[in-house]
Amino acid sequence: MLISGSGLFIVITALAFDALIGDPDWLWRRLGHPVALIGTLIDTLDVRFNKDGQSPQQRRSAGIASTAVLVVIAGAVGVLLQAIAQQLPMGNIITALIASIFIAQRSLYQHVDWVRSAFADGGLAEARDAVALIVGRDPEQLDEAGVCRAAIESCAENFSDGVVAPVFWLALLGLPGLIAYKAINTADSMIGHRSERYASFGWAAARLDDLVNLVPARLSALLLAVAAPIAGGSVGTSFNVVRRDASKHRSPNAGWPESAVAGALGLALAGPRRYGEQVVDDPFLNAEATRPAVPDDIGRALDLYTAACVIEAAGYAALALVV
Template sequence: MLLFPLTVTLPVAALAAVTESLAGYPAPLFRAIGHPVVWAGALINKLDQTFNHPEESEARRRLAGFVALFILLTVTLGITGLALKIGDHFLSPSLMLIAQAIATTTLVAQKSLWTHVYAVFRALQNDGLTGGRQAVSQIVGRDTTVLDEAGIVRAALESLAENFSDGVVAPLFWAALFGLPGAVFYKTVNTADSMIGHLTPRYAAFGMASARLDDLINLPASRLAALCIILAAPHGQRREAWRAVWRDARKHRSPNAGWPEAAMAGALTLRLAGPRSYNGKEVPDHWMGNGTAQATASDLKRGLSIYRRACGLLIIFLLSAALSGMMMG
């Protein structure tokens, strides 16, 4: 991974956060060239087909998964490093910083996350349960066909909180440390985990390396995401959000998802997580928060407001850190 000083990486992360919050990833660009996550996904599929052989022993499949992850990171970081070296020959340091920031925006999901979750709110308002179920099915993997309004709203809020950590805070955190290569490293591992890091017969062994590494690199971001949500909560709910995190975050089956989910639950005086159904199977999980589970569409709107404030706080922190670093440098 290429190493840059914080006087470069902090401005890269700050500029990327501001730019992506305003522009997102333009749809015409997606239609023209796709998206870096899609490109990585295609390589992950190829590695899965090449190295993941169900007839092999569990130990050999774990080793194959490690090799596949190593190849994946070597390719993505190698291409990133090559692009940056080429850019160094043609662009000034200032333009290179801007180029890194623009490239980093493609790996952050502030705007798209808000758009997808807001679509659930609008669908509930305009099309009732049928529309809400359809909209929330685009952002969660659980069974949505039998969800009532409370279940739809909880699913959307949980996705909002968890993806604030995974899709916003984490890539910006790693970009703040290592610039574009840091964001690429994080997003590559996170994409691998989302595709092959499942406890299924096909992926429990092969995807173990990706899942374990994803858990590790999300540890700092999940805690920072929870802090942002706590600070973004209405003044009277900040203490309850903190209590929910302290009491419930470690009870979640994920070592990371419980932190932002508990913070969001406390901030809204709700209960989130809890038992859910995936592919017809009930998945037990602890509740986050000790409020009501009867969430409504208005709670979803309040959650979106907290999310926007949390993103704003993160941007302010990054801008402040970048300016401080530049002044000290």
């Protein structure tokens, strides 16, 4: 399904379903979330093909093959689900409902908002517990400004990975594209890091994730920059920070939405941070902003995020009128 009128209807309806329903915990506690099933498949491939004693080249080859198998299975499931849904009454509505399961629009807002609420309810200690659910860095090493920056950075990066990118691939390739994207992104989060076990085996997943996020990351920065006035920022400033700083991030994609948010909020984001025993010595994005982040800035980031989601949906709706 390349972009079409019916495909765009599915996109808009999926966004609406996700905004209204999100991820009902009561359902997925009983059934298991489909993304968790993807994670189980990745674990199975890891245990089966990523063996101790293999050379780095053997592990890389096994990782390439495993990633290919994962993408083929995910795409095939998407083809099957879409074919079944389209044979049923209200097939586009059913397809949109399935698609909404793989979009993190509402759940991302909720998780970031929990960090803001935790500051009010229990102070820094509770906020550290809340932010630990959405970032990989050691929360005990974070002061108030560090917790706030971590929540804001997670909101920015996951706007791209959890909202813009899955919707982009849904619009372009339907459910097969959406589910394949989620499989790639999940694989990157599980095996795409540079530990001894995964530096070679996860290489293909990490590089493929970089590739499929190239366009969505830049689209995310555009949406966030355009929404900057909602958070009291400037469209021009946000664009200027993106243009200057996006490439400074160690990720070829994460720097785009993060620098857009940094410029929109007037905060320095990224910079040095600790993940377990590993210290990532990255430069700051929007380094000239010296005001420390505070809990109210998380609320401003959520306002920015909400506005960008609305602009995204409006953009797809406008595109539907001309396709």
